[in-house]
Amino acid sequence: MLPPMICLAQPDAAILARKATILAALRTLLDPTDVIADDLLLRAYETDALTAYRQRPLAVVLPHTTAQVAAVLRFALTEGIRIVPRGAGTSLSGGAVPVADAIVVGMGRFNRILEIDYADRCVVAQSGVTNFAISEAVAARNFYYAPDPSSQIACTIGGNVAENSGGVHCLKYGLTTHNVLGLEMVTPQGETLRLGGRHLDAGHYDLLGLTIGSEGLLGIVTEVTVRILPRPQTARALLIGFSSATGASDCVADVIAAGIVPAGLEMMDGPAIRAAEEFVHAGYPLGAAALLIVELDGPVAEVDELITRVHAIASRHGASSCRASADDAERQRFWAGRKAAFPAVGRISPDYLCMDGSIPRRQLAPVLLSIAELSQRHGLRVANVFHAGDGNLHPLILYDANVAGELERAEAFGSDILKLCVDVGGVLTGEHGVGLEKRDLMTYQFGPTDLEVQHRIKHVFDPQLRFNPGKVFPTLSRCSEQGREHVHANAAPSVHSALPRF
């Protein structure tokens, strides 16, 4: 049965033994109050949004300036200490879970927007600024920052860079990598670099593009320059019910084939629809086997015409219900159920695991069927929500951690789903990252040479392999069950348990 327990990187006893001197040195580099080593205070940093994995680090530092980050990293380089970068700690894949002998560099103090440039349509922000704060800062002038991960009120732009975060609108507006122009980062060697700027494209190798989505393996981002966009004139949504998942996925294919690129194109299956409707009463059709939310944005003339076209396509595919939002309040209501899908599922099950595979769009219906079969085989319920437009699945596996063996069954089920995604031509993760969670599945998607090539890139930046150890790349030696604590989601909420997730 897979996966075996995912193990955290093993600490170096020699480093642990030098803890006192290391702390003393850090307190000379930073204000002593910005060096956290108290066991109780460290608890706030022992996990991220993958709460099943916890580990207190050696220390947490909270630098205020790039020079301080560089000083800490140079010290760590000299001393051979490992580093775990951390933004807001909202990673769903364990990207910010610490290692026992590592210094966690928390970027929360990098919280200032440095410049807003409307002429060149960009914002320069320190890396600890939240995703939403950027959009908020430019809202008065009717601009926004397009990538909108569901954790956007808490997650930081630096974390978005690390994870190449997406969101419900990335079908039309792209991921973080398509919306970042430049950044400042400090490398594991303690060097401060600027990659990109306010111009487009790289003049030599695209190290900016390489850094985005590198999951904290290549350095610590201190400043980010993002592209901002004028807010579309209008946004309208259609709520379309189907009596079969096949009808819904055929409708998705035809919308795309008709040359329409919706701003958002979401799908929910029966269990997800019912859980969401019972929770927020969004007016979802309870009898439907599948529900689509199709959002169109842009100039009014364009959106109104496209709403009509999508409506016609939905009718051709035997939609059992179809409603277009008349105003923004109604559009928000359509979304309310979708955005509440995760907590709604949390109400009908003590625990759930959220998966994040990505598949070719044409595989939606067959993959749904296979997931249903896997659900039977593993004896666990599943509710499916998808970013259907780009084939990104979020199956939510329902389980009860208090029942012996259910977490292991849930993880095995999840692992089977991700392998299924790879089998049909997709990938392990569409937007949550590999992190700890999917690390040991990397060999399922990539061959040894593919991984070796990536590993060499890691070496280019971090020859001692000290940055975010144990993440993304499978290690040769699997450890026993060390380093893993089983946690009941409701019993031990993480700092972000109230965060919307969708």
Next chain:
Amino acid sequence: MARPANEAELVELLSAPGPAYELVAGGTKRGIGRPMDATLLDLSAFNGVVDYEPGELVLTARPATPLNQVESLLAAQGQRLAFEPPVAVLEASKEQTLGGVLMANASGSRRVTAGSARDHFIGFRAVNGRGEAFVGGGRVVKNVTGFDLPKVLAGSWGTLAALTEVTVRVVPAAESESTLLFPVESAASAVELCSQALGSTFDVSSAAVLPARGVALRLEGLAASVTTRVAGLLAVVARRPHSQLTLAASRQFWRQVGAAAALERFPVLWRLSVAPRQAARILEAIEPEDFQLDWGGGLIWIGAREPDAARIRAALQGGHATLIRANVEQRRETAAFEPQTASVAALAMRLKAAFDPRNRLNPGRMG
């Protein structure tokens, strides 16, 4: 010359000791970068579309597939490459290839709003300088599994690996398009107009400045929507266009902008990527004989008699300048690609060594 027939032969060629190679398929970009002393590696056998299903919005092809063939195939399904690969500036009569466009990260006027070649390059198979076949990215648009290797290969000019298969994202083609041309008063005011248009809600897809033609703003989409937006945009910019190009005339205009056709007569051509707000200042500092702007001012094409790299690069404050056209002697003496800071250059060298430690692929081209 070597001409591997398939990936296995390419692997064999590069894993065995042998000469350094200059990678060629269409050959339209051989004149860009430092001239190489290397054996030709003809990759034209890697030709043909592998998989294209319009509903997926992705296309997989072998890299030497002629771009024209890809574009016709897409057009027949009402789709296109969003990044609008420009006509080859140097050798317009030759067939450029899909792989060549990606290796040069060559994007046209729509790049400013729709993203670049690298943004739409989502997966590949390739053979590196060690003779290892490997994959990067995937065939799905949403993918964050492992390092984003397509970004590394895009714009690497064949110095890291030879592509054997590529997957690109495609998008629906616009039903209609229209281009408004306004008089140019000064570079500064022209860029301001571009910024105003690109920052408006009328979905302006491209904005260029051609001194002889005007400030050009393109709107694309459903026919009725384009008409409405043109009216809305004109009201906001409070200026009258001196002409308006629609459909084929508009498309033809942007093809010429992409090819920098207005600067064809110059023996030396530079391409600068800058913050749009810097464009007017840079032009003042360089005083070029002729120029054109694209990407709302963020892309400056400069036509000149001599490379004069020092003058061009001294004018930059951020961004980069690439020497696109020059004679062989000039290309030997001038760094075609923007020199990097010492620490970035060191990383770039290590990256090159990770892929091609024996410097067998396009040696010295980007150096």
